[in-house]
Amino acid sequence: LFILKDFQSASPTRVDVVAGLTVPAGKTNAGQTLSSGTFLSPDLSYDGKTVVFAWSSGGSEKWQAKNRFHIFKVDIDGKNLVQLTDGNYDDIHPAWMPNGRIVFVSTRRGGYGRCHGRPVPSYTLYSMKSDGTDAIRLSHHETNEFHPSIANDGRIVYTRWDYIDRDFNAAHHLWLCNPDGSNPRAWGGNYAAPMDTMGAGPWTDGRYSSRRPFAEYYGRSIPGSATKFVATAGPHHGEAYGTLIIRDYSKV
Numbered sequence: 001l002f003i004l005k006d007f008q009s010a011s012p013t014r015v016d017v018v019a020g021l022t023v024p025a026g027k028t029n030a031g032q033t034l035s036s037g038t039f040l041s042p043d044l045s046y047d048g049k050t051v052v053f054a055w056s057s058g059g060s061e062k063w064q065a066k067n068r069f070h071i072f073k074v075d076i077d078g079k080n081l082v083q084l085t086d087g088n089y090d091d092i093h094p095a096w097m098p099n100g101r102i103v104f105v106s107t108r109r110g111g112y113g114r115c116h117g118r119p120v121p122s123y124t125l126y127s128m129k130s131d132g133t134d135a136i137r138l139s140h141h142e143t144n145e146f147h148p149s150i151a152n153d154g155r156i157v158y159t160r161w162d163y164i165d166r167d168f169n170a171a172h173h174l175w176l177c178n179p180d181g182s183n184p185r186a187w188g189g190n191y192a193a194p195m196d197t198m199g200a201g202p203w204t205d206g207r208y209s210s211r212r213p214f215a216e217y218y219g220r221s222i223p224g225s226a227t228k229f230v231a232t233a234g235p236h237h238g239e240a241y242g243t244l245i246i247r248d249y250s251k252v
Helices: none
Strands: 002-005 013-016 038-044 050-056 070-075 091-096 102-106 124-128 145-150 156-161 172-177 215-221 228-234 243-248
Touching: 050 091, 070 091, 102 145, 124 145, 145 215, 156 215, 172 228, 215 243
Parallel strands: 038 091, 091 145, 172 215
Antiparallel strands: 002 013, 038 050, 050 070, 091 102, 102 124, 145 156, 156 172, 215 228, 228 243
């Protein structure tokens, strides 16, 4: 976990935030050096002083307590490391909320995906207090949710894998919900154009030419805009990387 200082200069400085830090006592993998593990999705607090992130020991055995991802926070100077979650489930993709809580996704609901040919845990939205207490489920969705962040109006923007009345290739698209998880909606529509359960167009209303991606990951509000989001376009069954796109929800 690094901070890149003076990144616009000819000689930027790389600072290892967790150098020498270990998993706190009383937690799974207590004493293991953090730098030897795997990090996901760091997010900076609104005051710029604390980073929340997901960390795993990096082992290769799947769905074992010692190899699960859990959420930590640490000051940007490497002090006051706290492990916020623990247990035999994965907690990933944390993001600070304006009300001081942390939104994240977790397998602790106990659901499983439909599409794997074997039991694979599914991830849904949760939030907790900044000290790791009061973890509550925000979503009852049956499949996976990913990459929550905070929209400019305070709602949560995230990617949802929606299988309701869809074909096998759609859809992972951006959704928004209130901070308590209520009113989840795919404001831009949740179907890549133009597909239905019986095949593709072309359609006379122009949907085919829009060439909307099957998946939209890592949604983030664009500063100064109430309706525009930047995201990464990718495949439905594949990697969460690809082409940068902008979605504007003020347009039909």
